[in-house]
Every structure is written in C-alpha cells, then in structure tokens.
Amino acid sequence: MNWVGIVVEAEAPQLKETEDGVIDEDLYGSLHNLGHDKFAEIGYQTYSSSKNRWGVMGSTSVAIRDPVFWIWHRHIDDFRQSIVKKYKQHALKESAPPHVKLTEVQILPQDENSTTPHGGIATYLTAPQLDKHEVNAKLNHEPYKWVVKVEAIGDIEKFKPFTVRIFIAPKLLMGEQRRYIEMDKFSYTLTKRTATITRLDVQSSVARKHSNPLEHRDPRCLCGWPQNMMLPSGTEKGMDYVIFAMLTNDSISEDDEVSISFCGAKDDKYPDERGMGYPFDKAWFTTSSEMQEAIMDLQHVKLSEFKIYRETKLYEGRKVSLKGDISWENTIQSLFTKSDKKYMSDNYNIDLEKKSDVIRYRMFILGLFENGTDDASGNLPKWDSDKLAKLEAWIDADFP
Numbered sequence: 001m002n003w004v005g006i007v008v009e010a011e012a013p014q015l016k017e018t019e020d021g022v023i024d025e026d027l028y029g030s031l032h033n034l035g036h037d038k039f040a041e042i043g044y045q046t047y048s049s050s051k052n053r054w055g056v057m058g059s060t061s062v063a064i065r066d067p068v069f070w071i072w073h074r075h076i077d078d079f080r081q082s083i084v085k086k087y088k089q090h091a092l093k094e095s096a097p098p099h100v101k102l103t104e105v106q107i108l109p110q111d112e113n114s115t116t117p118h119g120g121i122a123t124y125l126t127a128p129q130l131d132k133h134e135v136n137a138k139l140n141h142e143p144y145k146w147v148v149k150v151e152a153i154g155d156i157e158k159f160k161p162f163t164v165r166i167f168i169a170p171k172l173l174m175g176e177q178r179r180y181i182e183m184d185k186f187s188y189t190l191t192k193r194t195a196t197i198t199r200l201d202v203q204s205s206v207a208r209k210h211s212n213p214l215e216h217r218d219p220r221c222l223c224g225w226p227q228n229m230m231l232p233s234g235t236e237k238g239m240d241y242v243i244f245a246m247l248t249n250d251s252i253s254e255d256d257e258v259s260i261s262f263c264g265a266k267d268d269k270y271p272d273e274r275g276m277g278y279p280f281d282k283a284w285f286t287t288s289s290e291m292q293e294a295i296m297d298l299q300h301v302k303l304s305e306f307k308i309y310r311e312t313k314l315y316e317g318r319k320v321s322l323k324g325d326i327s328w329e330n331t332i333q334s335l336f337t338k339s340d341k342k343y344m345s346d347n348y349n350i351d352l353e354k355k356s357d358v359i360r361y362r363m364f365i366l367g368l369f370e371n372g373t374d375d376a377s378g379n380l381p382k383w384d385s386d387k388l389a390k391l392e393a394w395i396d397a398d399f400p
Contacts, residue, residue: 089284097162099154101299105245110143124311140228161251171240175288187251224259234308247300
C-alpha cells in the first residue's frame, strides 16, 4: 500500500530502481496533485490584473470551492479502493488488547441542560465571522463529548496502553466501508479495573486545534478538520447514525498543536502504526450484516446508535427599523463613494456598482464599513451611524 501512496501522492522522489529497471518519475507519482493543477489550468481566466488567473483547484486553501474537487477526490479514492480489495483484509481479533474490553460508548451534549432530545446531538447555523471575511452563516454543533466505558479482564499489573478509535456513519449506509468518518483516536492506560473515559469534541485527533490558526507561526496549525464541522448536519427530525468504537493493542502519540490523524508528526513517521483510518482503510465487509457478524464476538469493538438533529432556526442578525423608502436605486447605490468602490475592487474584487455583488458580500461589506481600515492596502473610512442604518435596513428588507 505504500507504493500506492507513492504513485498517487507527491512522493515521486521515493521511486527507486526496481528489478525491471528504473521507474520513470515523469510518468508516475503525484497523480493527485497533478490532477489539481490540470483542473486549475482548465479554469484559467483572463483578468485585467495578474491576480487570480488560475482556477481555485490549484490552491489548497480554496480548492474545495470548485465542484470538480469532489469528483476528483472520489476518483482518487476509487483508484485506491480498487487496489485495496486485492490485499489481505483486516482480521480485527488480532488487534484486541489482551486485558481490557469495551463495554459502552456514547455521544452526549456537554451541557447537561441541553434541550436536544435524549440520544441526540444538535447542529445549527451560526453567524459569519466578519473579521475572517466570512459572508454566510456556517454549520456548527452544540459542544459534545464521547463517553467510553472499559473494563479489565486480566491482571491489572500487566496493563499496557491501548488506543481508542471512534467512527460514525449514517445508519442506512453502515454496510459501506467508505462511509465511516473518523471522529477521534487516542491512547489510554487503565489504572483500575473499570474506567469511564470522557473525551471532549475539541480534543479530537481529527480537529484543527486552534480557532484562528493564522495567529500561530507553525504552518502545521492550519492542518486539521474545522472544529465547527465535526458533525454532519443531520435532519430536522433526527438522522440515525451509528458509532463504531474499537480498542487496539497499540499506542499513539498526541499533539496539542495539530491534528495527528490528518497531519501526522513533524519530521517523523505517521504516529499510528496501523495507518490512517484503521480499520476502515481496508474493505473487510461489504454489507451491514457482514460487518455486524464480523464484530459479534469481539470484546474490544462496540456499536451504538444516536441521532443528529438539525435546528432550523437561522441566525437572524440585527433588525433595524427605519422609516422611508429604502431601495437599491434611490438609497444604497449612492452610499458608496468613488474611493470606496476602488478600494473594494482593488483589494477584494468586489464591484460595489453591482447589486448582485453587494447582496452576495453584504455582511462582509457591512463589517468593513462599521470599522473602517487604514493599512498597507489603503484607506476605507468608517461609516457614520446613519449610513450603516440604511444599509442594515436594506438587508433586513431583503434587498429592494
């Protein structure tokens, strides 16, 4: 499988001579990245300035905005899966810790007074953070915790560290190996015969550790899954999910600064000897019944169920009451000065003469004029309360 990774990812320098000769580094290696580059070339645009000429697929920061991102990644995953099926599959019993068993796993709200129905976690939309140039509401979830109960089945003096691995999948799709989402993995050592382990969402090995990673000098702080997107959105009535929890007879190192699941260890090998996504890195089942049969007698594996509820109440923002006829033509257009338009066009490629641009970036624009700017990028004067109130009223009236 290492060779598969070398061929697919940017590891061409690791290609060595083989018994059949030399592998051509110009033909093999970095399939994934080269695909991104080719799609970026296809997305080439001719702008008046030299900025942003290439499609977003060429940038790791914004590639996800291109719909082809998902198609390309599915292709890469399909390629890997076609190889995986040819290898020996996992025998889960071989990974069992010899002196401990898993008795229960739950996901619970951290707030004991949560109004979410019992056995569920809620997601909802939160306001955009204007200081981070966000313009739309974004998905978030109520703070949750994992509760894992384990029990000794041997001599406590022989206990060694073991690893707890937690995944979730939609119940309807639990028979598909690729549907399982890694939520966390961490090592633990028993010091008594029973233990209840509590693990918070922000401690996840998958999640980005810093809410604003740009404040930290280490670029690895950018790595990891966003904290606010740790759970799928769910449904209003509650979408059924399964939790797959597993103990394995090994230990992994943890890092308070980065996501070890995604980012690994700095200047070292990946800190998990079992590889990324174990045990779902192999296709050891093809149906839900086959999977449940495979784990039926295993004391170190546990399945449980929960629901994800999507709250439908959207962020309403600030409501401004203002008398008079507020519209784009007779009010809003004239709010923006010539220098305002130039500043927004030069720095953000936003055309304040276009109603569609102002609607799309309304919260970002409002935030900028609330505070004003005076830096290397130019000067944008702070608006007075009257101009701000007019723009807010127009937004609240659904952009007449």
